[in-house]
Amino acid sequence: MAGLARYMAVLRLFSEGMPTWTVAEMADALQVPQSTAYRTVRDLLSEGLVEMSSEARYRLGPAFIEFDRLTRLTDPLMQAGADVLRALVQEAGVPGVALLCRLYGGEVMCIADHVSPEASFSPSYERGKPMPLTQGATSKAILARLPAKRLSKLIGADAVETMRAELAAIRRAGFCLGRGEIDEGLAGIAVPIVCEPEGLVASLSLVVESHRLAGAREERLRHLVMSAAHEIENLLNHDHQARGPVLPSGEAVGGAD
Amino acid sequence: MAGLARYMAVLRLFSEGMPTWTVAEMADALQVPQSTAYRTVRDLLSEGLVEMSSEARYRLGPAFIEFDRLTRLTDPLMQAGADVLRALVQEAGVPGVALLCRLYGGEVMCIADHVSPEASFSPSYERGKPMPLTQGATSKAILARLPAKRLSKLIGADAVETMRAELAAIRRAGFCLGRGEIDEGLAGIAVPIVCEPEGLVASLSLVVESHRLAGAREERLRHLVMSAAHEIENLLNHDHQARGPVLPSGEAVGGAD
DNA sequence: GTCATATTCTCAAAAAATGAGAAATATGGA
């Protein structure tokens, strides 16, 4: 293991279940001598990617918080999604959680969420937590709009075959409804979001308690989520067009240096 | 430049003002040949630290969101602070923003914030944004409790001399009040938080509009912030004690693998 | 198809990482 991979291997050791590590533990887990592990940790330390906890233990450092903020401020999907998520939850009128999710390696990850103040539950999907690719409305909505080539590379030709009908149905309907697939008692309505020029495939979903999703309300919420998703798509496309060399109005647009 | 530093140099190029970069621009900014820049970007890409935007431009990747979540879930200060921040803003009874800040390299960074629903302003301090070390109540509260050696290493012996009286006053009073030091029209009440065993120095602050901070209310809010800060300190110390080898109750404590 | 641009590849030279143990430093307890 060399270069960046070695550093990332150390960072990937840290988890919810094991949030602090001694250098000896790291060396053991990665099968490298301690002197090497010490050097690696020293480098990570100086960049703020790792920091000392008590008693010779190390934990993830504050640099991630800084980069996360930059991501929040500059990722077009998050920018477009923030207000829409808030509005969606408010207009839903029932306790719920709105999620904006995307592909992340071989998984799906929520990159923005908004919880309504009355919601007393929290879905497994939450900002920054990788989730399985083939379960849950949120993930399936993404798979449904993935180019065939990328899809089979991700989940394999067999799995593509198994899901073909289901994904086609989602494409046709424009949404995916899942009840208790991930969390017992919760239901999700998910709608794909695609932005061709940026090459991104994501999904917007609303999670509510299953028992609240019946009859006319189900249809109303479905339409809400679909129109919110289209709003995000439009924002993404507008932003993209606004990138051209000439600004539509004569007004100068202020920007940071 | 070698090892991790080279990768971080690329990541540090991305900013609010310049959120996407071409490889040619990176090579130029860092004074390295393009072939080297391409290799570096390829590595970052495969780890999700960078991702492609449109048209040969790259931006920060989603890996930071994942690590940020882990940080949020496992950093003892953020864990202890989350509920306290919320409660503080609620009990304050005026529109305000509660901030939990800490040292980050040669700067101060907010690691958690909570904005009251009625607040129509937002202070310059916000989660993940590095701020100057010597300005603002929030930063000064941290400096006040920093060991002398660390302090002079950070800001230099001259600056220490200049601030000596001010910092001593903060230590004596147990808080720092700043009016418009950072943001015109806003005032901050900041209280230091120290956890010896973890070696951490931080501060809790409440930012409100200056005109709301008068007479009895100022004193009431000051006491609120101080008791909230002490609550965080207590939580940190309790957690630390609970780390001992024997659990107080016979009940098994479930943990991730 | 051709062109321009973006990206990967090639290879010998240069630089950096490696590992084992010694040395230095910090830590906590009498």
Added chain:
DNA sequence: TCCATATTTCTCATTTTTTGAGAATATGAC
């Protein structure tokens, strides 16, 4: 305070990786 112990850095010859320049290849627009 000093000592015993654990943690961290350092040393240096060897191995491995990175580097840089340009060639080769892919990608995409026209």
